Amino acid sequence: MVKKILQAKQKVLRKVASEVPLADIKKPEIQKILAEMSASLKSQEDGVAIAAPQIGYSLRIFVVSGKIFDKDFMTNRAERFEGKRAVDDIAKPKKEFPDVVFINPKISRLSRERDWVPEGCLSVRWLYGKTFRSKKATVTAYDENGKKFTRGASGLLAQIFQHETDHLNGILFIDHAKDIREELPIK
DSSP: OOOOOOOTTOGGGGSOOBOOOGGGTTSHHHHHHHHHHHHHHHTOTTOOEEEGGGGTOOBSEEEEOGGGGOHHHHHHHHHHHTTSSOTTOOOOOSSOOOOEEEEEEEEEEEOSOEEEEEEEOTTSTTEEEEEEEESEEEEEEEOTTSOEEEEEEEHHHHHHHHHHHHHHTTOOGGGTOEEEEEOOOOO
């Protein structure tokens, strides 16, 4: 079921989300939330990740879209942020990659090397800006089956880890972004 993505004024987006008890991960309620998160994320062509609070659940969960592993999608996305493509001109992924679930994620490492990177958010439509993010990040979390894992990343995936963890702590990118601008889709 596609749930409406909540926008910045909703109080749940400003709360620190609660951890999911490990014994609950495989329960139908959590599995339903994970399905709703994936469906809501898939409904947004330009979305690359979503946190549970964005669809109304104050839980420490985020889902990363499998499409970030598609090189063509990522090339088109980069060109859009560089102003070479319109918001609506994002190629559909050619291959389906599974979404990746992060339950009770904890960033265990951030690189000292940081940079200003372009950023947007499904809960702050249609604002974009630049945020100061670590270039590399490592997250420890649980998957949809309750299995603990650690994943390191650089570039966009490292940025996503930081952005989505901010959501779980009640922080929106606009709280610390610069050069914020509105960029409406072409109709």
